[in-house]
Amino acid sequence: MQHWNSYWSRTKSLNSFAEGEHSQGYKGIVANFWQTIFKSLPESTTILDLATGNGGLAVLAQQFNASFDVYASDAANIAPLSQHAPSDSNYKHLEKIHFYGNMPSETLAFENVQFDSVISQFGFEYAEPAAALLAVNKALKPNGEFIALVHHQDSFISTDCKIGLKVLKDLSKDNGLLLQLQDFADFCQSITNKVEPTAEQQVQFKQKNVDLLQQVKYQQSKCNSEDELDWFNLLVKELLPAIIDWPQTDSKRVEELRDNLYSFQLRLQDQQAASWSNSDVEYIKTLLQDNWSSYEFDVMKIDAGIFCWVIKARK
Numbered sequence: 139m140q141h142w143n144s145y146w147s148r149t150k151s152l153n154s155f156a157e158g159e160h161s162q163g164y165k166g167i168v169a170n171f172w173q174t175i176f177k178s179l180p181e182s183t184t185i186l187d188l189a190t191g192n193g194g195l196a197v198l199a200q201q202f203n204a205s206f207d208v209y210a211s212d213a214a215n216i217a218p219l220s221q222h223a224p225s226d227s228n229y230k231h232l233e234k235i236h237f238y239g240n241m242p243s244e245t246l247a248f249e250n251v252q253f254d255s256v257i258s259q260f261g262f263e264y265a266e267p268a269a270a271l272l273a274v275n276k277a278l279k280p281n282g283e284f285i286a287l288v289h290h291q292d293s294f295i296s297t298d299c300k301i302g303l304k305v306l307k308d309l310s311k312d313n314g315l316l317l318q319l320q321d322f323a324d325f326c327q328s329i330t331n332k333v334e335p336t337a338e339q340q341v342q343f344k345q346k347n348v349d350l351l352q353q354v355k356y357q358q359s360k361c362n363s364e365d366e367l368d369w370f371n372l373l374v375k376e377l378l379p380a381i382i383d384w385p386q387t388d389s390k391r392v393e394e395l396r397d398n399l400y401s402f403q404l405r406l407q408d409q410q411a412a413s414w415s416n417s418d419v420e421y422i423k424t425l426l427q428d429n430w431s432s433y434e435f436d437v438m439k440i441d442a443g444i445f446c447w448v449i450k451a452r453k
Contacts (some may be wrong), residue, residue: 141401142214142408146192152228153194167440168259168287171448175285176202176420179255182297185255186211186277188243188270188286189261193217193232199257200231208235209253212240212261244269250427251279258286260446263412268425271451275429278453288447289413292435295445296413298365299406302326302387305369306403308357316396318353319377322346322384334387350381373399373448414447426451 145154152162163171172195179185182205185439188198190210198210216239222229227399241247243265274284274435289296309315323376329335335343354374361367376397380387417436426433433451437444 139214141404145405146212146214146216146355147219147221150226152192152218154191160397164194164259165397167438167445169198171287171438172173172198172257172259173202175257176206179203179206180206182207182256185209186246186248186256188246188256188258189213189238189264190216191261192216192221193228193235193237195257195259196235196237196400197231200234204234209248210235211241211243211246211427213237213240213265215239239363243355244273246273246277248277250276251282253277254279254282256282256284258284258288260287260289262449263288264284264408264412267422269388271422271425276453280429282453284449284451284453286374287438287450289409290444290446291413291415291418292332293413293444293446294442296410299409301363301365301415302369303403303406303410305361305373307398308360308439309373309399310403315350315353315357315374315377317401318350319380320389320392320396322350323380323387324389326384327388347381347384419447422449429453 145168176199181203183203184207185196185199187193187199187210188209190196190212191214193210193216196208196210199206214235218235218237219229219232222232238247243262256278262270271284275305278284311317325342329343349399358367358370358374363402376399380395423433423435430451430453433449438446438448
C-alpha cells in the first residue's frame with residue numbers, strides 16, 4: 139500500500155495512470171458513461187465513490203449535480219484537498235466531497251443503509267471481492283445500486299501496462315540502465331570540485347558518460363515494438379536530467395528516481411493482478427446470487443478495442 143500512499147500524496151492527478159487533461163478528471167467515453175448514470179439519479183442522492191484515488195469519479199459526480207451528497211473512500215492514505223490550492227479548478231468540487239482515507243473497500247466504516255448509490259472507476263477490483271461486495275451491500279439502502287467499471291484482463295489498457303512492466307524490468311536488471319546510472323551518480327558525488335575536476339576525474343567522467351549513453355542506445359534498440367519504444371522513451375525522459383545536469387546529481391537523487399520507478403512498477407503489477415478474466419466474472423456472479431436482487435455484466439469497447447468490464451448490481 140505504501141506505493142499508493144506515496145503516489146497519491148505527491149500528485150495532483152485525480153486518477154491513476156492519467157496524463158495531461160485526463161489527470162484532472164475523466165473525459166470522453168468514461169465521462170459519458172457516468173453522466174448517463176448520474177442523469178438517472180434523483181436530486182440529493184447520496185453517493186459513495188469506492189476506491190476513489192484522488193477523487194476523479196467523485197469530482198465528476200459533484201460537477202454533474204451540486205446537490206449530490208458525495209462521499210469517497212480509499213484504502214490508501216489520501217488527502218486530495220491538500221494537493222490543491224483554492225485557485226485550482228477542481229478545488230471547489232473537492233472541498234464539498236467527504237473523503238475517507240485508510241478505508242479498504244472490504245471494511246467500509248459507514249452506517250448501514252447509508253448510500254443510494256455506490257460507484258467505482260477502476261478501483262473495486264483491487265479489493266477482495268467477496269468481502270468488498272458484502273461491505274458495499276451493507277452500505278447501500280434498499281433498492282440501492284452498485285455500478286463499477288472494472289479492468290478487463292484483455293483490454294488495451296492491461297496490454298499496455300504489461301508492456302510497461304516489461305520495459306521497467308529491463309531497465310532494472312543487474313546490467314541495466316538504472317544500476318549504471320546509480321554508478322554514474324555515485325561518481326558525480328565523489329567529485330568535490332565540480333568546476334575544475336582533476337584530469338583523472340575528467341577521463342573517468344567521459345568514459346562513464348559514454349558508457350551510460352551507449353547503454354541507453356542499446357536498451358532502446360532492444361525494444362521490439364513501437365509501444366515498447368514509447369514506454370522506454372517515456373521512462374528514460376525522467377532519467378535524462380540526472381545525466382545532463384550532472385553537477386547537481388548525487389547518489390540520493392538517483393536513488394529517489396529508482397524508488398519512484400519501482401513504485402510505478404508495483405502499481406502496474408497491481409493493475410495486472412486486479413484485472414478480471416472471464417473466469418473471475420463467473421466467480422463474481424456466484425457472489426452476487428446472495429443479498430442482491432439483480433445484476434448484469436457487460437464489456438465496454440471503444441475503437442482501440444476492449445476497454446473494461448461494466449458491472450451493475452441492485453440490492
